[in-house]
Amino acid sequence: MLELDFRKQLKHFELQAALELSSEIMAIVGPSGSGKTTLLNSIAGIAQPDSGSIRLNGRIFFETNRKPLKIQNRRIGYLFQDYALFPHMTARQNIFFGVGRQADTSHITELTELLGIAELLNNYPHQISGGEKQRVALARALAAQPELLLLDEPFSALDDETRNNCQQQLVRIHRLWKIPVMFVTHSRQEAAKLADRIVQVDRGQLTVLAMESSI
Ligand SMILES: Nc1ncnc2c1ncn2[C@@H]1O[C@H](COP(=O)(O)OP(=O)(O)OP(=O)(O)O)[C@@H](O)[C@H]1O
Numbered sequence: 572m573l574e575l576d577f578r579k580q581l582k583h584f585e586l587q588a589a590l591e592l593s594s595e596i597m598a599i600v601g602p603s604g605s606g607k608t609t610l611l612n613s614i615a616g617i618a619q620p621d622s623g624s625i626r627l628n629g630r631i632f633f634e635t636n637r638k639p640l641k642i643q644n645r646r647i648g649y650l651f652q653d654y655a656l657f658p659h660m661t662a663r664q665n666i667f668f669g670v671g672r673q674a675d676t677s678h679i680t681e682l683t684e685l686l687g688i689a690e691l692l693n694n695y696p697h698q699i700s701g702g703e704k705q706r707v708a709l710a711r712a713l714a715a716q717p718e719l720l721l722l723d724e725p726f727s728a729l730d731d732e733t734r735n736n737c738q739q740q741l742v743r744i745h746r747l748w749k750i751p752v753m754f755v756t757h758s759r760q761e762a763a764k765l766a767d768r769i770v771q772v773d774r775g776q777l778t779v780l781a782m783e784s785s786i
Pocket of ligand 1: 581582602603604606607608610618
């Protein structure tokens with residue numbers, strides 16, 4: 572369970588986030604510059620709120636007047652808007668980056684098969700397609716077995732068929748892992764298709780809309 576109740580002053584308005592997220596998929600929609608990425612960054616620990624609290628499964632990430640929990644201790648998988656794969660590392664090295672040496676990695680083999688990227692693990696990012704990069708980045712976000720998955724416009728750069736494929740894989744992984752997922756999208760259609768709930772962000776104000784998943 573992710574519990575948010577915090578405020579952060581941005582340049583032109585204040586981001587005010589108050590919501591709870593169980594093991595469901597939540598879509599974040601809203602105009603450009605409304606605070607969507609800052610919301611994800613605050614949860615991940617890349618940005619710090621001014622006040623309030625952020626908790627995941629009872630663990631305190633942030634609380635006013637308390638030292639924030641370090642990013643690496645939050646157990647969050649974060650897929651950035653531009654995938655941000657390391658160009659000089661193979662797909663395998665990208666995926667294993669951040670996974671402890673002593674960690675059990677058997678789930679990663681399963682993950683790469685599930686995502687259809689097992690055959691390209693020795694390739695570098697420039698040798699694979701956009702859709703493949705997206706799936707490598709998703710595998711990397713999931714490799715450390717996070718308790719929460721954050722995705723910032725994960726499918727926006729993909730063609731229709733690849734997008735559909737990746738969306739289905741995300742839903743499949745969510746069914747298997749049952750962790751809360753938050754994803755930012757500019758597509759209302761995608762939000763309605765994938766999410767259990769949709770949150771509209773407008774000048775930092777969050778409004779939750781009830782939705783039924785249709786996949
Ligand atoms: N640390 C910060 N301090 C002050 N203002 C900030 C900070 N980070 C972002 N902003 C501002 O807050 C606003 C929201 O930015 P954010 O990137 O969260 O929007 P977004 O909804 O993700 O936009 P897009 O859809 O274009 O990616 C922008 O005006 C941005 O300039």
